[in-house]
Amino acid sequence: MDNIDKLNKILCDVFNIKDDSYTKDELGPDEIKGWDSLAHVDLVTSLEENFGIDIDVIDVSRMYNIGDIKNVLKKYGVAL
Template identity: 75%
Template sequence: MTNLDKLNKILRDVFNIKDNSYEKDELGPDEIEDWDSLAHVELVNNLEEIFGVSINVVDISRMYTIGDIKNILKKYGVII
């Protein structure tokens, strides 16, 4: 399983996404109904656990879209 596959699975599971909308980098909490503050915490926990990184608070607060999540992971050496 590639890192992109792992990320997509996390997004589907955390945000309860049933279609392929997680593939659109511009989507964020305004477009994904289940993306609330609790889901955001669960997202970060999953990202840190699956990818073996520790994401700092500033980066966590800058996860506005799926594209932002990918870019932040890249910053921590996760190749997407």
């Protein structure tokens, strides 16, 4: 499984998304029903565990949509 597939699986699991085609870059908490503050914490924990990184608090607060999540992962050396 490559990193983009791994990310899509994490997004689907954390946000309870049934179809990974609903993981487009522009989608955020306003479009994804399961994306609330608790799910955001679960997301960060899952990203850190699955990709072996430690995400800074500033970067956690900058994850406004899926595209931002990808940019943060790239910042920490995760190839997508």
